[in-house]
Amino acid sequence: MKKLITIIGMGAMLCMVPACKKSDIKPQELSTTTADAKQSPQSDPQTQDASLYVMLASKGCSTPQKDYTSVIVDIKSVKVYNAENVWVELPVVSGTWDLVRMQQGDIPGLNITDRKNVKAGAISKVAITFGDNNKLVLNNKPVSCFKLGAQEVIMNIRGEVMAGRVNELLMSINICDNMSTQVNKDGTTCYILKPDMQFQRITQKMIK
Numbered sequence: 001m002k003k004l005i006t007i008i009g010m011g012a013m014l015c016m017v018p019a020c021k022k023s024d025i026k027p028q029e030l031s032t033t034t035a036d037a038k039q040s041p042q043s044d045p046q047t048q049d050a051s052l053y054v055m056l057a058s059k060g061c062s063t064p065q066k067d068y069t070s071v072i073v074d075i076k077s078v079k080v081y082n083a084e085n086v087w088v089e090l091p092v093v094s095g096t097w098d099l100v101r102m103q104q105g106d107i108p109g110l111n112i113t114d115r116k117n118v119k120a121g122a123i124s125k126v127a128i129t130f131g132d133n134n135k136l137v138l139n140n141k142p143v144s145c146f147k148l149g150a151q152e153v154i155m156n157i158r159g160e161v162m163a164g165r166v167n168e169l170l171m172s173i174n175i176c177d178n179m180s181t182q183v184n185k186d187g188t189t190c191y192i193l194k195p196d197m198q199f200q201r202i203t204q205k206m207i208k
Contacts, residue, residue, distance in 0.1 A: 048119075049118065049120065050118055050162055050163050050165060051115050051117055051165070051166045052090065052115065052117075052166075053111060053168060053169070054112055055109035055111055055170045056097065056102075056112045056172070057108050057171070059173065059198075060176075062176070065100070067138050067139055068136075068179075069100065069138060069139060069141075070100050070101065071100050071135075071175050072096045072098050072133075072137075073097050073173075073195070075097065075128060075129070075131065076092065076131040078092055078112060078113050079127040080125065080126055081123065082119055082122070087127070088116075088119075090113040090114070090116050091114040092112060093113060096133055096134075097112065099173060115166065118161060121160065121161065122158075122160050123159045123160065123169075123202075124156065125154055126154070126169070128155075130150075130151050130153075130195065136193070143191055145189065145190035145191065146193070148195055149180075149194040150195055155171070155198070155199050159201075159202040160202065165205060165206065166204070166205040166206070167203070167204055167205075169202050170200040171199055171200060172198050172200055173198075175193060175196075178193060178196050179191055180192050
């Protein structure tokens with residue numbers, strides 16, 4: 001009996017040495033260096049590109065402008081002002097735009113630019129520059145003198161384009177009650193359209 005107790009006691013003493021302890025090996029902890037902690041440019045939305053294009057709608061008139069057969073404007077340039085304080089020019093769709101016909105259409109607007117990749121982030125301004133190929137037809141008769149009250153319109157907006165999305169920027173132009181006349185020195189009448197433009201919204205779509 002004494003021998004058995006002695007053997008058990010020796011076993012207990014042996015288990016007090018490091019060999020009988022639970023494993024001292026701890027799971028390896030992955031240290032994060034400063035370089036690893038920094039967000040990569042690819043994951044930062046502000047450094048990624050966003051696809052952007054601009055649409056134009058012609059606002060309908062509460063009182064129909066029956067005399068206007070067509071009001072055609074020539075758009076030469078469309079630019080947006082981004083968060084980096086840089087003007088970015090978008091590729092303009094070639095052609096002219098009949099604002100009266102656009103009022104009668106079933107779609108909310110027409111593309112006046114093609115898509116372009118721009119920096120994602122805030123957009124604070126949109127600038128539209130008009131050309132000289134503007135025409136007015138009243139009661140099916142072309143007007144000899146027609147011009148716009150401003151060659152360039154700059155709008156202050158609050159919008160944001162998102163990376164990894166197709167961003168649609170919609171603007172509207174209002175010709176209702178914005179046509180005035182002046183008499184030239186030769187006695188002819190010149191019609192002047194004030195390009196009253198407004199920012200509507202920016203919507204995002206998935207890239208297909």
